[in-house]
Amino acid sequence: MGTAPTLAVWKFASCDGCQLSLLDCEDELLAIAGRIRIAHFPEASRATVEGPYDVSLVEGSVTTPGDVARIHRIREQSRLLVAIGACATAGGIQALRNFADADQFRSVVYARPEYLSTLDTSTPASAHVPVDLELHGCPIDRRQLVDTLTALLAGRKPDLPGHSVCFECKARGTTCITVARGVPCLGPVTRAGCGALCPAYGRGCFGCFGPAAVTNTPALVDRLRELDMTETDIGRVFRTFNVLAFAGGGDDPSQ
Amino acid sequence: MTHRSDRSLSVAGLARVEGEGAMHVRVDGATVTDVRLEIYEPPRFFEALLVGRGYTEVPDITARVCGICPVAYQMSACAAVEDACQSTVDGTLADLRRLLYCGEWIESHALHIYLLHAPDFLGYPGAVELARDHRPVVERGLSIKKAGNELLTLLGGRAIHPVNVKVGGFYRVPAREELRRLVTPLRRARDDALSTVEWVAGFEYPDFAHDHELLALVEPGRYAIETGTPTTDRGLTFAVRAFEEHVIEEQVPHSTALHATLAGRGRYLTGPTARYTLNHRWLSPLAREAARSAGLGTGCRNPFRSIVVRAVELVYACDEALRLIDGYEPPAAAAVEVPPRAGVGYGATEAPRGVLFHRYRLAADGTVDSARIVPPTAQNQACIEDDLRRFVAARLDLSDERLTYECEQAIRNYDPCISCATHFLDLHVARTVQ
Amino acid sequence: MSTLLRSLGPLVRALHGQGYRVVGPTVRDGAIVLAELDRADALPYGWGVEAAPGRYRLHRRADAAAFGHAAGPQSWKAFLHPPRSPQWTADRTADGFTVTEAPPDSTRYAFLGVRGCDLRAIAVQDRVLGGADGGYARRRRELFIVAVSCTEPADTCFCASTGCGPAAGPGYDLGLTELVDGDRVRYLVEVGTPAGLELLTQLPTEPAPVDLVEEAAAAVAAAATKMSRALPEGDLRDLLAGSHDAARWDDVAARCLSCGNCTMVCPTCFCTTVEDVTDVAGEHAERWLRWDSCFDLDFSYLHGGPVRTSTRSRYRQWLTHKLGTWHDQFGESGCVGCGRCIAWCPVGIDITEETRALVTEAEEA
Amino acid sequence: MTPLRYRVRRRLTETADTVTLVLDPVDEPIVAPLPGQFTMMYAFGVGEVPISVSGHADGGIVHTVRAVGAVSRAVAGARTGDVLGIRGPFGTDWGVPPGGDLVVLAGGIGLAPLRPVIRQAVARRARFGTVAVLIGARTPADLLYPHEYATWRAAGLDVRVTVDRADMSWTGHVGVVTTVLGALPVDPAATTAFVCGPEVMMRFAARALVDRGVPPAAVRVSLERNMRCGVGLCGHCQLGPLLVCRDGPVVGWDRAAPLLAVKEL
Numbered sequence A: 001m002g003t004a005p006t007l008a009v010w011k012f013a014s015c016d017g018c019q020l021s022l023l024d025c026e027d028e029l030l031a032i033a034g035r036i037r038i039a040h041f042p043e044a045s046r047a048t049v050e051g052p053y054d055v056s057l058v059e060g061s062v063t064t065p066g067d068v069a070r071i072h073r074i075r076e077q078s079r080l081l082v083a084i085g086a087c088a089t090a091g092g093i094q095a096l097r098n099f100a101d102a103d104q105f106r107s108v109v110y111a112r113p114e115y116l117s118t119l120d121t122s123t124p125a126s127a128h129v130p131v132d133l134e135l136h137g138c139p140i141d142r143r144q145l146v147d148t149l150t151a152l153l154a155g156r157k158p159d160l161p162g163h164s165v166c167f168e169c170k171a172r173g174t175t176c177i178t179v180a181r182g183v184p185c186l187g188p189v190t191r192a193g194c195g196a197l198c199p200a201y202g203r204g205c206f207g208c209f210g211p212a213a214v215t216n217t218p219a220l221v222d223r224l225r226e227l228d229m230t231e232t233d234i235g236r237v238f239r240t241f242n243v244l245a246f247a248g249g250g251d252d253p254s255q
Numbered sequence B: 001m002t003h004r005s006d007r008s009l010s011v012a013g014l015a016r017v018e019g020e021g022a023m024h025v026r027v028d029g030a031t032v033t034d035v036r037l038e039i040y041e042p043p044r045f046f047e048a049l050l051v052g053r054g055y056t057e058v059p060d061i062t063a064r065v066c067g068i069c070p071v072a073y074q075m076s077a078c079a080a081v082e083d084a085c086q087s088t089v090d091g092t093l094a095d096l097r098r099l100l101y102c103g104e105w106i107e108s109h110a111l112h113i114y115l116l117h118a119p120d121f122l123g124y125p126g127a128v129e130l131a132r133d134h135r136p137v138v139e140r141g142l143s144i145k146k147a148g149n150e151l152l153t154l155l156g157g158r159a160i161h162p163v164n165v166k167v168g169g170f171y172r173v174p175a176r177e178e179l180r181r182l183v184t185p186l187r188r189a190r191d192d193a194l195s196t197v198e199w200v201a202g203f204e205y206p207d208f209a210h211d212h213e214l215l216a217l218v219e220p221g222r223y224a225i226e227t228g229t230p231t232t233d234r235g236l237t238f239a240v241r242a243f244e245e246h247v248i249e250e251q252v253p254h255s256t257a258l259h260a261t262l263a264g265r266g267r268y269l270t271g272p273t274a275r276y277t278l279n280h281r282w283l284s285p286l287a288r289e290a291a292r293s294a295g296l297g298t299g300c301r302n303p304f305r306s307i308v309v310r311a312v313e314l315v316y317a318c319d320e321a322l323r324l325i326d327g328y329e330p331p332a333a334a335a336v337e338v339p340p341r342a343g344v345g346y347g348a349t350e351a352p353r354g355v356l357f358h359r360y361r362l363a364a365d366g367t368v369d370s371a372r373i374v375p376p377t378a379q380n381q382a383c384i385e386d387d388l389r390r391f392v393a394a395r396l397d398l399s400d401e402r403l404t405y406e407c408e409q410a411i412r413n414y415d416p417c418i419s420c421a422t423h424f425l426d427l428h429v430a431r432t433v434q
Numbered sequence C: 001m002s003t004l005l006r007s008l009g010p011l012v013r014a015l016h017g018q019g020y021r022v023v024g025p026t027v028r029d030g031a032i033v034l035a036e037l038d039r040a041d042a043l044p045y046g047w048g049v050e051a052a053p054g055r056y057r058l059h060r061r062a063d064a065a066a067f068g069h070a071a072g073p074q075s076w077k078a079f080l081h082p083p084r085s086p087q088w089t090a091d092r093t094a095d096g097f098t099v100t101e102a103p104p105d106s107t108r109y110a111f112l113g114v115r116g117c118d119l120r121a122i123a124v125q126d127r128v129l130g131g132a133d134g135g136y137a138r139r140r141r142e143l144f145i146v147a148v149s150c151t152e153p154a155d156t157c158f159c160a161s162t163g164c165g166p167a168a169g170p171g172y173d174l175g176l177t178e179l180v181d182g183d184r185v186r187y188l189v190e191v192g193t194p195a196g197l198e199l200l201t202q203l204p205t206e207p208a209p210v211d212l213v214e215e216a217a218a219a220v221a222a223a224a225t226k227m228s229r230a231l232p233e234g235d236l237r238d239l240l241a242g243s244h245d246a247a248r249w250d251d252v253a254a255r256c257l258s259c260g261n262c263t264m265v266c267p268t269c270f271c272t273t274v275e276d277v278t279d280v281a282g283e284h285a286e287r288w289l290r291w292d293s294c295f296d297l298d299f300s301y302l303h304g305g306p307v308r309t310s311t312r313s314r315y316r317q318w319l320t321h322k323l324g325t326w327h328d329q330f331g332e333s334g335c336v337g338c339g340r341c342i343a344w345c346p347v348g349i350d351i352t353e354e355t356r357a358l359v360t361e362a363e364e365a
Numbered sequence D: 001m002t003p004l005r006y007r008v009r010r011r012l013t014e015t016a017d018t019v020t021l022v023l024d025p026v027d028e029p030i031v032a033p034l035p036g037q038f039t040m041m042y043a044f045g046v047g048e049v050p051i052s053v054s055g056h057a058d059g060g061i062v063h064t065v066r067a068v069g070a071v072s073r074a075v076a077g078a079r080t081g082d083v084l085g086i087r088g089p090f091g092t093d094w095g096v097p098p099g100g101d102l103v104v105l106a107g108g109i110g111l112a113p114l115r116p117v118i119r120q121a122v123a124r125r126a127r128f129g130t131v132a133v134l135i136g137a138r139t140p141a142d143l144l145y146p147h148e149y150a151t152w153r154a155a156g157l158d159v160r161v162t163v164d165r166a167d168m169s170w171t172g173h174v175g176v177v178t179t180v181l182g183a184l185p186v187d188p189a190a191t192t193a194f195v196c197g198p199e200v201m202m203r204f205a206a207r208a209l210v211d212r213g214v215p216p217a218a219v220r221v222s223l224e225r226n227m228r229c230g231v232g233l234c235g236h237c238q239l240g241p242l243l244v245c246r247d248g249p250v251v252g253w254d255r256a257a258p259l260l261a262v263k264e265l
């Protein structure tokens, strides 16, 4: 145990769902805890070990001045910093504020907005510090989390494909819902990792894993229009859980 | 050592709660002068960012308020949106929603009992440490949790932020055989839940009782989960649509939390103990028997014993899930059409941590004009602080360390979900630098 | 000599009787998919298909034909060359590790309803994958093929121009032609192998009247003329070898999503990658094979970055390989004309149209 | 397709990121590789990478590995006594001719697959005319096998070394490897050249050799493409008509030139 690598789990603005994925590894949790020293994970234990840490999992987006300082402190203390989930990799749904007037946002929610002090923006960890690995998804995929942890233990490159959801959809044997039913689907521009969940449930992918490594969003948008999506709907579906990432675009730079 | 005049107990970062919060207690002589459960998580402005979105997006977006109880958010959201559109979802689709919700109760309660709460009673910092000495027990908890997650995964697509819930029902409903595959794990979970009741009933509980008014949804004939009328143990009943007339939330600078109170009545408590007190007679026979043997009686006013109530609800949720699966026939359609309509809609359901209220005003094309969410933790904040105040006052002879530890436990009694609470709470106002 | 079979029930039962897992078309989720059939009743009797670039819809037919549809979303490679399959496992030992080959997959498949294009596609994959002594070769050795000639191509089909259909063969154990007369369906059976003959002898058959044989031949021949698409004539290998710098690649790259659907549905695309996994304890490792596609950026990854970074270069790789360099590598074309990549491309990119555009561009240059 | 086990007999540190491993079969050995061929080396639980054979040692094989990523790091990190998996040998070999002049041109790790050619030339020195060995590296510290150069020279090989960047101790040539190509005393028509290094370097070198009159087919280059299987099944190593693992890695410049001229092929 003395030489077991240490793991720390940190939370920024988020719903807790991505770190819950670790506790959701019911079959692996105790085995993982046997090989990795969980040094800092407030959601699971009061016991905390001081850094440095071999691996830090960072959940949530940076939304306050205090967060900015904290993410830097975490970076300094971590050999490997892994951003987990759409909040930590793309600012999350709360990044919608980046496109709105933050003051207005505050006043909608708070009776007395003067009590509040937050940044006007919600940004991913990578906007502040170098990030070694990113697990995408809102929430992340449990299998990807386990694979990443075991890969790090084995010294392997984690299997985090950058290709489209369509790869997984076809491998799963799902009939394409866009082609066979005319259902709009973001699968072709969305990063794989979820196992092509939504199409298997008869629903168009809504991009919760963010853009694939290469995308051609304009071409897909043309297609979405043909499938009777309104401009408003198209705008909304790209501006939800990964608004910053889709806005940044992974489009082929050669285009 | 107990007679210092000025004591201050602080926990900068509360462990084993969902989200990030702090606790501060100040004692001057024999009086507790200040008690604060601080919630310093940054706000995420859900109510604001929902404005301008489509009504069909609401369940997916609000799920992201909380990764521990996304189904609760989806169910309250669907209820409110469907109410606004004057649509009803009933029959098998409603049963499937209840079934999905059972999955979340199982998952969330198992998580809280085994991973978050029980370590307090047994003197361990967390479940991983607990497992070193009591591995089979922790494995049992994980196995129950897994059964809940399997149910969520089948019906919802995945356990966290399910993708299969939509306004009007589901995208896809399961085949009978798919559901039947869950019978074995759920039966095992039910047995394990019974053992859980027995296990937690044997814990040592501080002698402590509160006098908060208890609020829960009540639906005569069955234990309220996804539907019901807000009712208190002191005779107050009101329609879900009148929720905001009765529940007042206010922002208080010292604590940053919106404290909810009942208009003209003061603080109140929601959650498992309130539910149990108001609804215990509608538990399934098995769960009722488990409650009886655990000595729960007709109510529970000791917050430390909430773990027993959760265990009993665990039995119930497994039992109820099995009942629903047994009677399942796939419906003709996976969802009912819910055409948009201008109007205001209200929804309340019993999240694992208590009543979760949503209200939406929609424009004629279904665009959300305004949104309001009242999560359970915000409602319980005042009670938690009151408990702390009285708890500390009665234990001033304990060392700071011991007292702090017990205070933390007192907070965890409520399984506070800070991530939920903070969609409108501020980070900085009352945060003391540690 | 042709034989007449009045229903497929006995055929499916006989195959089951010989221990085969029978795979054939059936209706699921709005498409005709390939799945294990427990009875002939599961075949898509009375269902037809309308396919167009990026579009596929089922419709009810006026008759009870079981094979009145064209290629669906999957191909038989899903069974012979599955999306994910185990290769070997390794376990740590005191002084190293041991390697154990994945247990041989003993499944014996019988494919029911293999079209001309797909029959050829299996032969194409045989050339690529059949030589190695892996799972593919084993499954292929055990395979029993019941082929069906096509009488009703979809709008996306062009097997006549690739020389793979609409008549099925060779390569089958039994070959069928469906004869439809309202609610009545009958099958003309052709024998391709001794195994086919042996199976046929177990079935209640009768000699086929000459007029039926002629009717069937005419229906298949007519199917060829019904195809609205075709690959351009001429030496496509040369065309593509000379088209590296064509402007058309930029044009298609503006439309192509790089999603990889075309390669996944293509019955000949064979590319794979490997997945190395370990258990949490680090004592046990596994190696899996899974489908890959030249549309993945990482497909051409070398230390320092991928070779094919632009969509232009990846689409060019796909088309050029399929119709051009496949000849260099395996002595034939990689395209059998099933039209799947046209129908299942979410934006309806059409391989025949792209090739034609390259021809035009080459001619104009 | 399963790897055979090899145990590390000896591990030599070549440079900061490169080691040479001498490996002995644990069970049955692979077929003896020819110079230019490669194997797929497996590190337990980490993965497999193509690595050229850089020598042989009575019953064993020798690989020189530069740690650039996860798998190569794990392979290069193997210690004496550790077990690695090996599949192979795969691909075409250098095809050393029975006689004539030889030019060996290596950049960086590219010297590894060429060392067997050099050693063959040393062993059968008399058969060949001029044997020139041109070695380039980024810095003097990145030179592979420096201690062997003296032996090669002693055997009558014309060994010329150059670095991109000199350090204090370096008194030799500075510049890219093609610059030392200039005045080679070879008969172009009777020369066979073997080139291995980064793709740009190979392009320049091959062109320079062809410009001097060496027939393109006599200029052999070793190509590098992503490889998953090594046996032409995975499709990753396609370079136009070639499956590099099967039709390469060693190919004549006559075949490689038109392919490497196409961007992003």
Ligand SMILES: Cc1cc2nc3c(=O)[nH]c(=O)nc-3n(C[C@H](O)[C@H](O)[C@H](O)COP(=O)(O)OP(=O)(O)OC[C@H]3O[C@@H](n4cnc5c(N)ncnc54)[C@H](O)[C@@H]3O)c2cc1C
Pocket (backbone or CB within 6 Å): A157, C301, C302, C303, C304, D038, D047, D048, D049, D050, D051, D052, D053, D064, D065, D066, D067, D068, D069, D070, D071, D072, D073, D109, D112, D113, D223, D224, D225, D226, D227, D228, D249
């Ligand atoms: C025929 C051939 C012979 C080679 N001989 C040697 C040698 O003798 N010594 C040596 O040090 N290196 C050699 N290489 C290069 C070596 O294979 C790569 O450095 C290695 O694959 C990098 O893998 P990685 O996982 O360490 O790095 P990463 O950069 O993490 O690569 C990830 C994956 O990409 C693929 N990949 C990355 N780079 C290459 C590459 N250059 N070639 C092929 N696949 C790649 C691999 O599949 C690898 O697993 C040779 C390559 C080829 C094709």
Ligand code: SF4
Pocket (backbone or CB within 6 Å): A165, A187, A190, A191, A194, A195, A196, A197, A198, A199, A204, A205, A206, A207, A208, A209, A210, B163
């Ligand atoms: S299909 Fe798309 S939206 Fe659905 S889970 Fe996967 S990535 Fe998320």
Ligand code: SF4
Pocket (backbone or CB within 6 Å): C263, C268, C269, C270, C271, C292, C293, C294, C295, C317, C318, C319, C321, C322, D235, D238
């Ligand atoms: S290279 Fe592309 S087109 Fe060719 S077989 Fe592989 S995936 Fe298919």
Ligand code: SF4
Pocket (backbone or CB within 6 Å): C255, C256, C257, C258, C259, C260, C261, C262, C263, C295, C344, C345, C346, C347, C348, C349
């Ligand atoms: S051609 Fe069509 S199916 Fe193929 S990668 Fe491009 S968009 Fe996807």
